[in-house]
Amino acid sequence: MKPEGTFRQRAKEALADKELRGNFRRAMDSLMVKRANQFSDVDEWTRLRSLGEAVRKRTLEKLPDLLEKLETNCKKNGIQVHWAETTDEANQIILAILQRRGAKKVVKGKSMVSEEMHLNAFLGEHGITALEADLGEYIVQLAEQMPSHIIMPAIHLNRRQIADLFKKKIDGFEYTESAVEMTAAAREVLRREFSEADAGLSGVNMAVAETGTIVLVENEGNGRMVTTVPPVHIAVTGIDKIVENLEDVTPILSLLPRSATGQDITTYVNMISSPRKEGEKDGPEEVHLVLLDNGRTRIHADPETRQTLQCIRCGACMNHCPVYTKVGGHAYGGVYPGPIGKILTPQIEGIEPYGDLTSASTLCNACVEICPVKIPIAQMLVRLRNEAATGCPESSVKEAGVKKSTVEDMVWKGWSTSHSSPAAYSMMTAVLGMTGNMMPKSAPMLKEWTSVRAKPKFAKKSLHRMVKKLGVDDE
Amino acid sequence: MSNAARDRILGRLRQSTPGPKAPVSDFSIMEERQWSPEERTNRLVEKMGAVNTEIHQTTADDWPLKLAEVIKVKQAKNLLFAKTTWAGERIASAQQEFDFLFCDDADVNIKDLAFKAEASLTTTLGGVADAAALVLWPTPVEPRLVSLVPPIHIALLEEDKISNSFAEVIKTGDWSSNMPTNALLVAGPSKTADIEQELTYGVHGPKELVVLLIKK
Ligand code: SF4
Numbered sequence: 001m002k003p004e005g006t007f008r009q010r011a012k013e014a015l016a017d018k019e020l021r022g023n024f025r026r027a028m029d030s031l032m033v034k035r036a037n038q039f040s041d042v043d044e045w046t047r048l049r050s051l052g053e054a055v056r057k058r059t060l061e062k063l064p065d066l067l068e069k070l071e072t073n074c075k076k077n078g079i080q081v082h083w084a085e086t087t088d089e090a091n092q093i094i095l096a097i098l099q100r101r102g103a104k105k106v107v108k109g110k111s112m113v114s115e116e117m118h119l120n121a122f123l124g125e126h127g128i129t130a131l132e133a134d135l136g137e138y139i140v141q142l143a144e145q146m147p148s149h150i151i152m153p154a155i156h157l158n159r160r161q162i163a164d165l166f167k168k169k170i171d172g173f174e175y176t177e178s179a180v181e182m183t184a185a186a187r188e189v190l191r192r193e194f195s196e197a198d199a200g201l202s203g204v205n206m207a208v209a210e211t212g213t214i215v216l217v218e219n220e221g222n223g224r225m226v227t228t229v230p231p232v233h234i235a236v237t238g239i240d241k242i243v244e245n246l247e248d249v250t251p252i253l254s255l256l257p258r259s260a261t262g263q264d265i266t267t268y269v270n271m272i273s274s275p276r277k278e279g280e281k282d283g284p285e286e287v288h289l290v291l292l293d294n295g296r297t298r299i300h301a302d303p304e305t306r307q308t309l310q311c312i313r314c315g316a317c318m319n320h321c322p323v324y325t326k327v328g329g330h331a332y333g334g335v336y337p338g339p340i341g342k343i344l345t346p347q348i349e350g351i352e353p354y355g356d357l358t359s360a361s362t363l364c365n366a367c368v369e370i371c372p373v374k375i376p377i378a379q380m381l382v383r384l385r386n387e388a389a390t391g392c393p394e395s396s397v398k399e400a401g402v403k404k405s406t407v408e409d410m411v412w413k414g415w416s417t418s419h420s421s422p423a424a425y426s427m428m429t430a431v432l433g434m435t436g437n438m439m440p441k442s443a444p445m446l447k448e449w450t451s452v453r454a455k456p457k458f459a460k461k462s463l464h465r466m467v468k469k470l471g472v473d474d475e
Numbered sequence: 476m477s478n479a480a481r482d483r484i485l486g487r488l489r490q491s492t493p494g495p496k497a498p499v500s501d502f503s504i505m506e507e508r509q510w511s512p513e514e515r516t517n518r519l520v521e522k523m524g525a526v527n528t529e530i531h532q533t534t535a536d537d538w539p540l541k542l543a544e545v546i547k548v549k550q551a552k553n554l555l556f557a558k559t560t561w562a563g564e565r566i567a568s569a570q571q572e573f574d575f576l577f578c579d580d581a582d583v584n585i586k587d588l589a590f591k592a593e594a595s596l597t598t599t600l601g602g603v604a605d606a607a608a609l610v611l612w613p614t615p616v617e618p619r620l621v622s623l624v625p626p627i628h629i630a631l632l633e634e635d636k637i638s639n640s641f642a643e644v645i646k647t648g649d650w651s652s653n654m655p656t657n658a659l660l661v662a663g664p665s666k667t668a669d670i671e672q673e674l675t676y677g678v679h680g681p682k683e684l685v686v687l688l689i690k691k
Contacts, residue, residue: 027672047504057497064488071481077654083481135678136669152669159671179673187678194679195590211654221623221665221680228619228657229586239484246651250505250642254606261668264522265606268680269660277656281578281585281618293480297487303494 002353003333007360010331020156024328027155031319034262035370051251053374056310059242063300066209066242067291073212077274079287087117090292094119094201094234097288098128101232103198107190109216109223110134111203112150112313113236113292115335116348119201130201133190133222135183142169148329150336151260151315156328190222200226200284204237205312206252207289210245213273214289217256217266224270233272233284239291240300240309252312255372259314295348301396304383308343310373317367317377323360332357339367343380346388350399355388407444429462505642508605515604515637520688522607526663527676529685538631538687539565545629545685546573546594555592555625557616562598562631579616589624596629597622601636603644608662609686610644612655619657628681630661633689 003010014020039045059066071081084090098106106123108114108130120130120141132141136153140146142165147153154162159177166173166182173185202223206215214235216223227233243249257263276283299305318324318338329337334345334354342361346354363378371377387395388403395401418428436458441450510518520530533541546554553574558567567575576588578595589595597617600610609630613619622628638644641660645651650658665680676682 023671030672044504047501050498051500051502051504054498054500058500061494061497064485067485067488083478083484085480085483089480133679134669135667139669152672154669155672159673162670179670179675182670183667183675183678190679191590195586211651213654219665220667220678222678224619224623224659225679228623239488246645246654247502247505247642248500250640250645251502253641254505263526265608265660265662267526267662267664267666269608271654271658272656273654273658274656279615280656281583281615282620283618283656291484293484297484297491300488301491303492306491306494 005333007331007333007356010333011327011360014327014331019158019161020328021326023156023158024325027152028319028325031261031316035259035316035319038258038262038264048251048255049372049374052255052312052372053310055243055248055251056312056373059244059248060240060300060306060309062244063239063242066244067239070207070209070212070242073209074289075212077212078277079212079214079274079289082288082290083293084290085293087292087294090117090236090290090294091119091122093290094236095123095126095128097232097234097286098123098199099126101198101286103232104128105193105197106130106199106201107133107193107197107222107226107230108137109200109202109218109226110137110153111201111236112147112335113203113238114201115147116238116294117236117292119236131190131193131197133194133220133226134218135186135220135222138186138190139165142166146330146335148337149315149318150313150338150340156330194225194229197226197230199232199234200228200230201234201236202226204235204241204289205256206243206249207237207241208243208246208249211273213246213271214287215249215253216270216272217253217268218270219263219267221268224268227270227272228283231284232286232288233275234288234290235272236290236292239293239296240311256312256314259316259370259372295398298396298398299347305347305380305397307375308340308347308380310375311340311344312373313340314372316370316372320366320370322362322364322366332360339377340375343375343377343384346384347397350402351384351388351397352399352402355384355399355403358384358388411445426464429464432458433460433462502642506640509639510604512635512637515639516634516688518604519602519607519637523663523686526666527684528663529683530688531685532688532690535689535691538689539569541687542566542596542629543571543573545687549594549627549683551594551627553592554594554596554629555588555621556596557621559616560598562596566596578618578621585618585620589620592625594627594629595621595625596631598631599636600648601638601644602632603638603641603660605640606660606662608641608660610641611659611661613657613659614655622659622661623680626677626681627683627685628664629685629687631687631689633691635691 082093123130132138139154148156163177257266275287324338342357367377387397387400418424555576557563557579664684666676667678
């Protein structure tokens with residue numbers, strides 16, 4: 001998928017939208033405070049976070065073995081496991097399951113991977129309705145938009161906008177801007193859907209290899225509904241969302257909600273280890289787990305980029321990013337916005353369509369400081385910028401080198417030569433001192449440089465020369 | 476398709492360049508906090524209360540009375556519960572002012588019943604003090620929908636079954652060799668903050684969670 005326009009264009013539009021900026025500012029400020037309150041004990045934060053990092057790194061180190069173990073244990077429990085290399089394959093797998101069951105209507109819990117797959121649109125093309133049940137996702141679906149935050153999908157809209165939307169889309173909705181009443185309206189619509197749906201679809205927060213368990217965390221109960229009421233449950237996950245042991249779940253259960261929304265724990269932690277067993281009166285007859293690669297094996301290939309896969313999708317990096325909090329999620333043009341999006345999206349979708357995201361950062365390190373699993377996001381941004389511009393042939397990064405520019409290369413070569421030879425250096429500064437200011441703003445590279453900065457002014461004499469003239473030895 | 480995909484995915488992962496060894500996972504932080512029984516109760520009551528759980532402290536003798544009182548205040552016309560649990564036996568044997576809906580009748584359509592019920596009662600496996608939540612293992616007798624669909628969920632929690640942490644629960648209960656179809660932690664009533672971050676209770680799950688805390 002190629003986004004429309006460039007990040008720069010989209011960001012410019014977002015910055016001019018006062019309502020949007022207000023909506024984000026309010027939300028992000030409160031989330032930052034709530035998270036900070038959770039981690040006021042520095043010792044606890046440091047140790048818990050190191051454990052979170054260790055658990056995720058160990059998973060990635062053993063990933064192929066753990067995936068096999070997960071498959072074996074899921075099968076033992078009666079959960080059917082499917083593997084997909086591409087989003088297209090994953091969509092086909094899900095379609096086949098639904099068609100076999102004659103399913104026409106699917107209710108969904110929140111799943112970012114299904115967004116990656118554009119699953120709703122795909123099912124729609126095949127005559128199957130997929131209805132989002134998480135309130136935020138439901139709102140975004142009614143608005144025919146993409147989520148703008150991975151935890152709070154509709155954070156870009158305010159209550160007036162949502163009320164307008166409900167008025168337009170929900171039959172019999174009496175206009176109100178009360179969050180309580182709007183929530184009640186959505187509850188009523190979705191209750192009916194839960195009880196009538198032919199299948200439920202969910203994401204996965206963690207899949208436990210040791211026990212073959214799917215762990216889902218949520219506040220609303222929609223995740224429990226979609227995994228309990230319909231006769232079929234299909235869970236989709238990237239191959240990275242695995243943990244080795246049940247014990248490994250415990251630090252992540254603590255880090256995830258506290259980082260995401262400042263809660264001690266989500267309202268529900270839902271652990272599913274099998275379909276309905278003999279004698280049980282409810283729960284789905286079939287449970288399927290779809291494991292999706294979609295570029296993750298490539299990200300895994302290199303030890304540095306592999307760290308991207310440590311992510312537990314808490315969204316805290318978004319809430320703390322000075323760029324995200326101003327431009328919002330849609331400016332990133334992909335499924336995953338904010339700092340994690342800047343490193344994940346170009347690696348999944350390619351540098352060609354999404355490489356410009358890597359420069360949408362000041363490298364201020366705010367995300368690195370709060371990331372609960374210590375992903376060095378800033379370092380990864382620099383790596384991806386390098387990959388975009390240089391592209392060594394063995395690189396594992398998708399479309400490395402596509403942003404290579406001959407002019408830029410020449411300038412850097414010139415810079416390197418002039419800085420490694422005293423004669424060339426003194427000649428360069430002399431020439432720039434005399435003619436540099438005559439360079440028009442529109443000159444190649446200077447144009448990009450000056451688009452957001454003042455044009456540099458060259459002094460007639462370089463500092464180096466003046467100091468030398470004062471008799472300071474420069475050797 | 477899928478087997479070839481599986482082999483290729485695993486094959487590629489096995490080719491990945493090894494990196495520095497993963498740091499040792501030191502779990503000490505997960506079980507460091509140990510409280511006295513009283514502290515555990517207080518912590519759970521305080522924290523679950525803060526997310527809108529209604530908690531009544533009662534005793535092994537008095538809880539059925541408390542239950543009847545709660546149902547009366549909430550004006551629920553019926554109660555969905557299992558008549559064959561230790562708790563169910565106590566209620567089902569007495570005359571009550573609400574209708575009984577039994578989730579453990581042999582040929583019950585639990586879905587219809589759950590969507591019809593105005594309140595439900597379940598037992599719990601216990602609770603955890605650190606994050607403050609109930610631990611539930613639905614069973615054939617007390618199915619999954621009972622604690623999920625009715626707008627009011629009333630849960631019985633025995634005070635001596637409150638552990639320090641979830642880490643402790645899975646270890647002492649040997650969960651890893653013993654996982655049920657569905658296990659749950661429940662911290663409060665269903666909630667959302669998806670509209671302008673305004674906290675609103677009762678989206679999809681129960682609007683109210685009532686805990687009858689049975690003191691020893
Ligand atoms: S990169 Fe870190 S902070 Fe951002 S979503 Fe992932 S785990 Fe959370």
